[in-house]
Amino acid sequence: MNVFVDEMTKNDPVIAELEQWPQMAKFYRNCFYNTLETTTELLDDGTAFVFTGDIPAMWLRDSSAQVRHYIPLSAGDARYQRMIEGLIRRQLAYIQIDPYANAFNKEPNNQGHKGDLTESNPWVWERKYEIDSLCYPIQLSYLYWKATGRTEQFDEAFKKTAYAIMELWTAEQNHTEHSSYSFQRLNGPASDTLPNDGQGTPASYTGMTWSAFRPSDDACKYHYLIPSNMFAVVVLKYVAEIARMIYQDDELEKAARKLGGVIDEGIQAFGIFKHHQFGDIYAYETDGLGSYNLMDDANVPSLLSIPYIGYVSADDPVYQNTRRFILSRENPYYFEGKAAKGIGSPHTPSGYIWPISLTMQALTSGNDEEIRELLKTIVASDAGTGFMHEGFHADDPAQYTRPWFAWANSLFGELIYKLVEEKKQHLFHSEA
DSSP states (O other), X not given: OHHHHHHHHHTOHHHHHTTTOHHHHHHHHHHHTHIIIIIEXXXXXXXXXXXXXXXXXXXXHHHHHHHGGGHHHHTTOHHXXXXXXXXXXXXXXXXXXXXXXXXXXXXXXXOSOOSSBSOOOTTEEEOOOOHHHHHHXXXXXXXXXXXXXXXXXXXXXXXXXXXXXXXXXXXXXXXXXXXXXXXXXXXXXXXXXXXXXXXXXXXXXXXXXXXSXXXXXXXXXXXEEHHHHHHHHHHHHHHHHHIIIIIOXXXXXXXXXXXXXXXXXXXXXXXXXXXXXXXXXXXXXXXXXXXXXXXXXXXXXXXXXXXXXTSSOTTXXXXXXXXXXXXXXXXXXXXXXXXXXEEOOTXXXXXXXXXXXXXXXXXXXXXXXXXXXXXXXXXXXXXXXXXXXXXXXXXXXXXXXXXXXXHHHHHHHHHHHHHHHTTOGGGGSTTO
């Protein structure tokens, strides 16, 4: 892949647009091509294995996010097509092995978390069930189709997987009655396991679908995770469109529209909280029993990322109220320090801001000055490494977690590419 990367960087017009900000040009080059250079393996079976960075396993979520920024380049390049289509094939195969698993091994070698009390499989690195793990491969397949017109990914395996995902989400609308899933990890922190003998905290039917864990891989406090249910609504619309346009399958289309509609009704009925200061905002989690978790987490899908995942536009009034809430100290995971301010995660120590959240804030902002300040903060947070990290301390970016986090690098590359495509080069002038 490195020969391919060398060729691409020599002809990359984005790097030329960043000449006014040499540090940014180097940062962009490092981050945009990081997945190609370090975490992608093209396998002999025609698939691609995209591992997450400093962990030798492939997350369904991370692998999708790690290649999304290459989609615009794939329309005219067979090498990108080989990688993305190969990744999708492997993702679909993994979901068929275990739709409740979030991370997988390259081979059935039994590596990963094997002491967990849950159904085991030698392919599975970790079996933390997260709604978004099933959303991301659908999103990747759809966005790739729209950008390239290619439909090779929509084979019988995709259709079979779509039905399997909808069957699971339907069962998890009534987790206690209809689900066989449980999870306990006895050798880790409380955020790594589910209480109540692995069943999680109590929940009532809402129409939404239940999630055991968040995109951070931390256990949900309340198991109707609002941003992930929003993501499910979006990708079910994708499934319906694929069913109509590609498969001409009325049954699949109707099933996707029906399930998406019920989940969306649940979000609107149970996912909005009337805040005393900000008005109607989306909660992060709820249980359908009157309890709400008001916060946001850096990992995507998040409340901050609602327009990015395509649930509503950035000017939606409830989103705007929510955005003001989560970018304030009312959000318990919003931190302000000497070096930066932004959203972190309970997954990392208090006071640590995630570059993913800063990048997402810029991706969902319509304010050039806000974006400019975020770019300056992100570049200054690398501790001299030239790459993103998982989190860094708001007072001292030299204190950081995970030196190698490919998802964060890819998302930042996507931001810079998007800004250039939108002809916002003025944000890269030397006075920045």
